[in-house]
Amino acid sequence: MTLNTALTKLFACTTACLLCLSSLWSASLSAKPLLIASDIWCPYVCEGQTGYVTELTKRAFAEMDQPVHFIAVPFNRALKEVQHGNIDAILAVTPEHVSQFNLYTDEVVVGYASKDFYTTTGFAWQFNQLEDLDNVQVGIIRGYDYGERLNDKIANSNRFYIATGNQPLTMNLKRLIKGRFHVMLGNKVVIQNTAEKLALDDQIRFAGTFGEPLPLYVGFNQGATKAAKMFNQGLTKLKKTGEYQQILDKYNIEHPADPLALTP
Secondary structure (H helix, E strand, O other): OOHHHHHHHHHHHHHHHHHHHHHHHHHHHOOOOEEEEEOOEOOOEEHHHEOHHHHHHHHHHHHOOOOEEEEEOOHHHHHHHHHOOOOOEEEEEOHHHHHHOOOEOOOOEEEEEOOEEEEEOOOOOOOOOHHHHHHOOEEEEOOOOOOHHHHHHHHOOOOEEEEOOOOHHHHHHHHHHHOOOOEEEEOHHHHHHHHHHOOOHHHEEEEEEOOOOEEEEEEEOHHHHHHHHHHHHHHHHHHHHOHHHHHHHHOOOOOOOOOOOOOO
């Protein structure tokens, strides 16, 4: 082999390697960010791209070198936009949302949501059974899933007042304090967290819970199933490194695999 031939082969091999590396580098740089939406539902989804579900999602995709962009929109609108493929994913959806809006989850549970009732401290009402709701006005949030029996109750009653927007729970808390309705229905962890931030926690009280907590998922549109599997893989990496548990500890979440452990 002549020197020129050897140099030519070396140059060709080097060029091929550089082109391969360049292609991989360009693909990484040009990866389109996933658009992920939710309303504010802290400590699951908080402002400033915080909240334990938000951080788990962000870090899981970072492990897979996939950029993401979070936006806060009314929950019911976010569900419809994901269904139509205008948004890639939505945070903290229940099995009913998954079925109704044809979402994909890869069966990855990221938490649980209980169905809890709160009143003002001066209102002596207690929830024990569904019939207890017949004589009170109740604040709820548009698009939220409260389980089959409560959903049916809501659909067949005019005693429920619906909030919407990016921060509907804050709206309902303020309405409850002002006496717009007697009771608000929501998740204990979220209600307590929001009330403390608003300095309203001394004006409300827990008045009972209904049924078993609902599992929560990150719901992807049907065109983003690869992203869902990527999310699953990223979460697995976080669990192996211990970062998954660190994020849960940061928000005082004991473990999302135990629906009864979601206590602040």
